[in-house]
Amino acid sequence: MKTIHAKINGIAVEVPAGTTILEAAKKAQVRIPTLCKHPDLKPTAACGLCIVKLKGNPRTFRACTTPIDEGMEVITHDDELVSTRKTVLELILSNHPADCQTCGRNGSCELQKLSADFAMREERIPRHVCDLPKDASTGSIIIDYAKCIKCGRCVQVCQEVQNVWALSFLERGIDTRMAPSGDISLAESPCVRCGQCSAHCPTGAIVENDDTALVWKALHDPNKFCTVQIAPAVRVAIGEEFGLEPGTNLTRKIYAVLRRMGFKAVFDTNFSADLTIMEESAEFVHRFANNGVLPLITTCCPSWVDFMEKYHTDLIPNFSTAKSPQQMMGVMTKTYYAQKQGLDPAKIYQVSIMPCTAKKFELERDTNMQASGYPDVDLSITTREFARMIKQSGIDFLRLDDEEADSILGEYTGAGTIFGATGGVMEAALRTAYYKITGENMPKEAIDIQSVRGLKGVREAEINVDGTKVRVAVAHGLANVEYVMDKVRKARDNGEPLPYHFIEVMACPGGCIGGGGQPYGVTDDIREKRIAGLYQDDRDCKLRFSHENPEVKQAYAEFLGEPLSEKAHHLLHTHYVERPMYQR
């Protein structure tokens, strides 16, 4: 590729042809402010903050959309540019409510930060804020149209990254809004509650529904026995809220802080991830050996399940009936654990800490989510809400001594922890399926199944199981799903051999570690670090196969019988139905 030589503020830079000025400036250690460009997304030149000058040209250019050219001399900061940027900010603020203290993004808002950096002190332009009502219809995500700065990130992520099309760019000029098309609520729209819009929004226009007050209320209720579970992806991301590097594994400090907060039993969703693998791999091996419906498609991701029930209904028979780890943990707590401890399940209040906004929705999907006779999980909060709770609690989180999870639902293997990364469920399932088919564990050097790892949108691999080739596919980011599903349909309709035997889908880019409820500011760089944190946790585990988890074995021996038993079916499996849907 051609290399471009240019100068930014007099500093020479060399970049590949096609690099934008915004990107090239980073090479000269220059930061150009922007509110609309996100590293995950294409530039849209919406906000107007990234303007720069080119020597010998009277115009200004937007750095996010202007490719740098040979010999270009770029000026990114001078009195005029800084003063224009300040005016742009003033104009944005003139359409933005001044209620930072009560906003969901207080302290994490990109607009608030830039206003602070630019020392905005006066309100020269009278405020005109739109008076559209908030949309809280989904219970997972809240849209506050008044706080929208029309950057378009949410629309791009919803339409292009997720292919969901719940949000569109409607109206124009001062009336522009990012909203479901046709005057409907978000709940009526194709929204799958993945929350990627909230993760990409620079302001408080789209935020998760904060349930932290409900958790405190339950914790302070003497009649409730509060239990809690933490998802794989939470442990390697929560540190970012406390100034640590992405990928720092805080599992044992999380156990400690939860106990101090008042939870009577601290469980780990990694345990139920191992349990999910027991059921799902049994399901796979059963279908594989008995000419059952293949490919088997994973269903741990509630956004994906919702998406499938709306748009891929013909593949419902291919869906694994195994519940997600969140739900398995819930039902096991209120049945097995309650019996073992002699507790009244009606008094147990189960909270889940998830990287996910859709998990709030999963709790009430259907009556199968109450297999224990009670809501299996009572409340789900995101990593961001959990961080807020720690800060409210006054506990010096990072200085706590490490603690262990409670038994019997706390022990986990490396296979459970990698659920949080795209490809992780597939890898964990293959490790156990291999054992179930061959009767022995994978050779040590083969445990890390590299071909299903990474951040490529779709990864296809062939795994050798004792001479039999198992073809698998892993997709993340819902826009990548179509390719895989269409390939399956085409083969099915033409009577061709199956392209795959086993498919893993996660709605969010990167899998759960990039979930819509994770700490803000995610980029591929951060996703990779969080994923590396989980793979490190996997390698550090003494046990790396779900079927070797001693507590899982005990649960089967004492309570469940064996995978796919009648009891397991009743408690740990669900079914799917076509959902009549307003159109995408």
Added chain:
Amino acid sequence: MTTPTDIIKQSPEDKEKIRTRIQKYVDRWRGVEGNLIMILHDIQEAEGYVPREWSMELAKALDINLGRIYEVLTFYTYFNLKPCGKHAIHVCTGTACHIKGSAKLIDELKTRFGFVVGETTPDRLYSLNEVRCLGACGLAPVARVNHEILAKATPESLVEKIESLEKVNV
């Protein structure tokens, strides 16, 4: 207006009827660049507005997302998403018309007839809408009453025009 729930409950026959009619417009503009707008024009011409169920069937016929259609429909103030009155009155509020006094035209209609911008009168006779722009800036301020352009309109000339409209039974 139809709600999403109504649409889900809509019978296959009703959908088929709409589909057949839409196909006519789709065929008419097949292969023409920018045909979405032309088809939406045709639908509005025939129905007086662009109903939700029509947009939904059109999305399928053109194999585009419904959101894309609504992005176009809401961008242009010309398109109506709700049924309109017998007589459509548009007052241009583009830059030229604004400077030449379009606000006075709208004020007159509000006070004299009780019209509300963006709404249809309860007797379903008149709809008043603002538009930007009618592409006739040289004639500013401009109003459009049904298909007729009123050049260099004054409150008086606009009132006169509206009072001259026949009151058809609806």
